[in-house]
Amino acid sequence: MTIAVGDKIPAATLMRMVDGAPSPITTEELFSGKTVVMFALPGAFTPTCSAKHLPGFVQMADAIKDKGVDSIVCMSVNDVFVMNAWGKDQHVDDKVVLVADGNADFTKRLGLELDATKFGMGLRSQRFALVAKDGTVTQLHIEQPGEFRVSSADHVLASL
Incomplete structure (x- = not known):
């Protein structure tokens, strides 16, 4: 079942890099x-993700936070080392928190997994954006397959 507006964010542990070491x-x-x-x-490091999705949130981080957002989190079904290297490559600094859902546990709990085995990528996350206040989803923007519109930084900023 896919998470919906009004639902609580499910409990899960993700990984991020802190001072050069993986940290839950x-x-x-x-x-x-x-x-x-x-x-x-x-x-x-995939094309749309690297050329548009993450860069948009990095570029618009201040404007998004000016709307009352405390933090911007980017999640992918990758390992923490890949996410850390990608963050350095994309010059994320502290504008966006990069978290890894290496085993897709959180993604499955959200009901937003994507079977990308035909592309040799295994189980991944669908492209989406959500806004949560105190752990409750207030907005949910799930992309149609192959699209990049409603989860973009522009769209999210306009919806805040």
């Missing part, structure tokens, strides 16, 4: 008491 972070730590924009994408 729970969804409670990410979302509790905050307004968070989380966007997810099929994979780090």
